[in-house]
Amino acid sequence: MCGPGAFTSTGGVRVNIGDAPVATSSSALLPFNWIQQYKVTPGQKVSALRNDGVAGTLVVVELTN
Numbered sequence: 001m002c003g004p005g006a007f008t009s010t011g012g013v014r015v016n017i018g019d020a021p022v023a024t025s026s027s028a029l030l031p032f033n034w035i036q037q038y039k040v041t042p043g044q045k046v047s048a049l050r051n052d053g054v055a056g057t058l059v060v061v062e063l064t065n
Helices: none
Strands: 012-018 028-031 045-050
Touching: none
Parallel strands: none
Antiparallel strands: 012 028, 012 045
8 A cells, every 4th residue: 555645744644444444533644655565354445534635646456475
């Protein structure tokens, strides 16, 4: 998962992963241009919320063994 964007001290995406996730201002911060891998189980979903009001894109890629 990666949120491409211009680097700022507060820029990024708040993410939450689960069966019925809701991203909030206290969810994990994924800074812009930071690549992070998360292990999820089938059926789980991703909820995302921009952190500083800057519009962006969240890129999610499925990895397999």
